[in-house]
Each structure stands twice: as structure tokens, then as C-alpha cells.
Amino acid sequence: MTGLMVSLAGKSFAGQAVLGHISFTLDAGERACLLGPSGIGKSTLLNLVAGFDTDYQGTITPPHGRLAMVFQSPRLLPWRTLAQNIALIPGAPDLAAARTLLAEAGLAEAADQYPEKVSLGMQRRAALCRALAVDPALILLDEPLVSLDPATAEQMRQLLRRTLDVTGATALMTTHDRREALALADRILEIGGSPATLVRDRPSPLSRAERLDPDKVETAYKALFKHPD
Numbered sequence: 001m002t003g004l005m006v007s008l009a010g011k012s013f014a015g016q017a018v019l020g021h022i023s024f025t026l027d028a029g030e031r032a033c034l035l036g037p038s039g040i041g042k043s044t045l046l047n048l049v050a051g052f053d054t055d056y057q058g059t060i061t062p063p064h065g066r067l068a069m070v071f072q073s074p075r076l077l078p079w080r081t082l083a084q085n086i087a088l089i090p091g092a093p094d095l096a097a098a099r100t101l102l103a104e105a106g107l108a109e110a111a112d113q114y115p116e117k118v119s120l121g122m123q124r125r126a127a128l129c130r131a132l133a134v135d136p137a138l139i140l141l142d143e144p145l146v147s148l149d150p151a152t153a154e155q156m157r158q159l160l161r162r163t164l165d166v167t168g169a170t171a172l173m174t175t176h177d178r179r180e181a182l183a184l185a186d187r188i189l190e191i192g193g194s195p196a197t198l199v200r201d202r203p204s205p206l207s208r209a210e211r212l213d214p215d216k217v218e219t220a221y222k223a224l225f226k227h228p229d
């Protein structure tokens with residue numbers, strides 16, 4: 001079954017081409033990382049896939065079912081507690097179920113706190129819970145681990161893998177970090193150039209079990225990106 005079909009011919013901002021031809025298809029349940037340097041157009045592409053921006057050339061076909069996006073900045077409503085942030089979205093569960101989701105993300109104690117009272121890592125996890133609350137068929141994650149300290153990033157990485165394992169959702173994540181892509185993805189889609197095109201589309205050399213091992217990630221990183229261009 002198909003999880004996502006992208007056949008982009010171009011995307012411009014005010015006449016300036018940012019994205020060129022980018023075509024790929026994800027199987028249902030597949031986890032792909034869109035890899036590329038800062039400013040290349042990763043968030044732009046994610047916004048197109050999410051349907052937030054419909055001003056582009058080409059065709060993007062999301063799967064049947066719900067779509068959820070986890071933004072780079074958590075975007076929680078500051079006047080709602082973490083649990084209320086999850087319970088208040090359309091189609092989401094009640095407060096009790098929101099608390100259960102938060103508890104599974106290690107946030108039981110923080111469920112009734114306001115976002116500004118908790119760390120960025122906790123806000124990120126809450127934002128992930130909010131996305132999962134709608135049981136999405138496709139989940140889009142924009143730089144889910146950026147600006148987290150190593151221990152918090154590891155916590156988030158584990159939560160992300162666990163939740164994707166449980167939900168079976170198709171996932172499209174963005175990152176500029178090659179090791180991160182190897183640690184999380186079944187498939188690595190590298191974009192580059194100006195306007196950005198798909199320069200490499202390859203399956204991860206690591207199985208889901210193998211990529212839990214940081215040594216295996218490091219070995220694959222050296223083998224795959226020895227001659228970065």
C-alpha cells in the first residue's frame with residue numbers, strides 16, 4: 001500500500017525557485033528522512049505535503065486517513081496545559097486519554113503544567129503526543145531532534161521509534177544531520193542544489209534493530225558519507 005506519493009515539478013516564492021523536481025513514493029508504514037543543509041527547502045516541502053501551502057507545480061497524494069505535523073518549534077498553546085493542548089484538537093481524545101499519552105512519553109508529572117514551565121525537550125514530546133492523538137496515517141516531523149541536548153535527543157529518538165512502531169504510521173521527517181537520518185529512517189532522501197532537487201534516494205543500510213546501536217550508525221555513516229559532496 002502507498003503511504004505518500006510526491007511528484008513535485010517546482011515551488012517558488014515570489015518568482016524565486018526554491019524547489020525543482022522531487023519525486024518519491026513511500027510505502028505505508030515506511031519512515032523516510034528528507035536530508036539536506038539548512039535553507040535548502042526541507043520545511044517548504046513538508047508544508048506542501050501537509051497541504052498548508054498549495055501554491056506549487058506537481059502532484060502530492062497523501063494516504064487516506066489523517067495527517068499530523070510536528071513543527072520544528074513545538075507550537076503549543078501557551079494558555080493551555082500540556083494535556084489540554086492535546087485534548088482540545090478536533091478528533092482528539094479526552095483529557096484522561098491525553099494524560100495517558102503524555103505518561104507514555106514520560107510526561108505524567110508535567111501533564112497539567114503550562115508549556116512555558118517545561119523544557120523544550122518536554123514541549124517537543126508533548127507536540128509529538130498531540131500529533132499521535134489523532135492516530136495519523138501520515139506523520140510529518142520537521143527536525144524533531146534539533147537543539148536538544150544529547151540525553152534529551154536520545155529520549156525523543158526512543159519515543160519516536162516506539163510510537164512509530166506502535167502506530168505503524170508512514171513518517172516523513174526532515175534533518176540536516178546525516179547520523180540522525182541513519183538512526184531513524186528506513187529511507188534517506190537527500191535534496192540539494194538550487195532550486196533543490198532529489199540528489200539521492202536510497203534505502204538505509206541499517207535495519208530498524210541495527211540502527212538502535214550507535215556504533216552501527218557510526219560505521220554506516222562513515223561508509224555512506226565518506227565523500228560528502
Ligand SMILES: Nc1ncnc2c1ncn2[C@@H]1O[C@H](COP(=O)(O)OP(=O)(O)OP(=O)(O)O)[C@@H](O)[C@H]1O
Nearest residue numbers: 013014018036037038039040041042043044045176
Ligand atoms: N514564506 C516564504 N517566503 C519567501 N521565501 C521563503 C518562505 N519560506 C521559505 N522561504 C525560502 O525558501 C528557502 C528554503 O527554506 P526552508 O525553510 O524550507 O529551508 P530548510 O531546509 O527547512 O532550512 P532549515 O534547515 O534551516 O530549517 C529559503 O531560502 C527560505 O528563505
Ligand SMILES: [Mg+2]
Nearest residue numbers: 042043044142
Ligand atoms: Mg526547516
